[in-house]
Amino acid sequence: MKTLVIIAHPKYDNSMTQGFLKSCQKDIDSVDWLVLNREYPSYNFDVIKEQERLSKYERIVFQFPLYWYSAPAILKQYEDDVLTRAFTYKNEDGVLNGKELGIVTTLGEPIYHYHDGHNEAFTIDELMKPYHALAHKAGMKFLPVFSISQFNYLTEHEKVSLLVKYRNYLTNSHLNSFKSKQLWYIEQLQLIRQNLKDSKKNSMDMLIDQLQNNYDKLDELNWELSMIKKEEDE
Amino acid sequence: MKTLVIIAHPKYDNSMTQGFLKSCQKDIDSVDWLVLNREYPSYNFDVIKEQERLSKYERIVFQFPLYWYSAPAILKQYEDDVLTRAFTYKNEDGVLNGKELGIVTTLGEPIYHYHDGHNEAFTIDELMKPYHALAHKAGMKFLPVFSISQFNYLTEHEKVSLLVKYRNYLTNSHLNSFKSKQLWYIEQLQLIRQNLKDSKKNSMDMLIDQLQNNYDKLDELNWELSMIKKEEDE
Incomplete structure (x- = not known):
């Protein structure tokens, strides 16, 4: 975009x-x-x-x-x-x-x-x-x-x-989408990472991994929630 | 104004x-x-x-x-x-x-x-x-x-x-005031009257008189109405 x-x-x-x-x-x-x-x-x-x-x-x-x-x-x-x-x-x-x-x-x-x-x-x-x-x-x-x-x-x-x-x-x-905001933060950190000294890249990688894990977990939860809603509707 | x-x-x-x-x-x-x-x-x-x-x-x-x-x-x-x-x-x-x-x-x-x-x-x-x-x-x-x-x-x-x-x-x-709008119409007709030929002034006078009478009557009614409201409030 x-x-x-x-x-x-x-x-x-x-x-x-x-x-x-x-x-x-x-x-x-x-x-x-x-x-x-x-x-x-x-x-x-x-x-x-x-x-x-x-x-x-x-x-x-x-x-x-x-x-x-x-x-x-x-x-x-x-x-x-x-x-x-x-x-x-x-x-x-x-x-x-x-x-x-x-x-x-x-x-x-x-x-x-x-x-x-x-x-x-x-x-x-x-x-x-x-x-x-x-x-x-x-x-x-x-x-x-x-x-x-x-x-x-x-x-x-x-x-x-x-x-x-x-x-x-x-x-x-x-x-306005929370999901998209999270992905955006991960992208931004990856951008910042490129300009970091090698010695600092490690801790940034950990932070990005953590955010990515949170994101994946939330995605899973959202999927389960949508399944529950679907069953209720049927 | x-x-x-x-x-x-x-x-x-x-x-x-x-x-x-x-x-x-x-x-x-x-x-x-x-x-x-x-x-x-x-x-x-x-x-x-x-x-x-x-x-x-x-x-x-x-x-x-x-x-x-x-x-x-x-x-x-x-x-x-x-x-x-x-x-x-x-x-x-x-x-x-x-x-x-x-x-x-x-x-x-x-x-x-x-x-x-x-x-x-x-x-x-x-x-x-x-x-x-x-x-x-x-x-x-x-x-x-x-x-x-x-x-x-x-x-x-x-x-x-x-x-x-x-x-x-x-x-x-x-x-926004009806009363003021009436007075305004009367004023406007008086303005128009000034530019009329004498032969036409008479019928304009009748119209203005009529409006003025209506206005006075309405003013009286308004006054009576306000008196009635006042009595009710007391």
Whole structure:
């Protein structure tokens, strides 16, 4: 699975959050980045080029800081210009049909503010409905929104956790499945193993074996459970 | 009450709908128009000028065709640039506090498509949440969204009805109140009366008198009803 991250951020080069998110991923071949503000500072999109680019990826992620409860204007201009009707509408054989649309949004306020009765009054899910509607129209699967709240206040431990979750969001082909998350962790450890010194590879092998054993055991249990359910149904 | 209509429309001069909406209102002193695409074709907003403009109106209306479930990008750029934090946030003594925010949006699809299970899957109210959240943050009252669906298919009769409702949306200082709507109709007829030939003024006077009588009678009934309720409560 290949993923394209389309970034809208008027101050991209100065953003610590964006710098962190980029550094997390630079070793992954299956993820590409398009920083709209760098590529198109005057908002004049090369529509054909961008449509061809989109067609090459299975997962497309819009990544942006939340400005007035939506993406910065450049992403809207990109939508208005690049996502032409013939290219996009599912019922007109649009090219995006069957792909996935994800949203990574960074918030200046704590996430709990985005609820009834709190400062922001609306949930992130409510505010992202226009993107959900776009996905629906294009026949894309809309992924759960990935929100990053107040990055600058995160502890080192929270940043590592964010790194893992973000990497999972971009590269795990079955988000939301526990089984797939386990396989994904094993794969990630195997990737890390390649860059370890030989002296450290042994302990990593043990860890990977342990995870693989757990995974196999769980798989067996799941199979037994499904057999029991089947008998009950008969 | 003074109203500012802020229009975002990349093809404003060719739009029959926008032309119709403008022609409906040209006789009203209390409504002004700002066509963003005309005034700022390269999106370089004069922030101070626009903030000063906003401060002069009690009702602000964003008017636009729905592009990808939101306004065309130029309106988002206007929000991102003109609505600075210090100018807008209610809790930082923003200037918009206490004003009203309305939305007039024109749709290419029938309005009933904007529902669960239909083509568009989300309601207009759901899709407009980012504007509602902006109003909330600024301390503005968010008005019911005014949607115009498939203008080109409207009959002449429907267009006249649209004209009256739109005019009401821009100029009636108490939307949603039946009492206020009646007073508004009487005012409108008095305006029309001024431009009538003398020979026609008589029949208009009769109509206005009739409406005024109805209004007074209803006012009396309302008063009696409130007295009865009061007695019951005691």
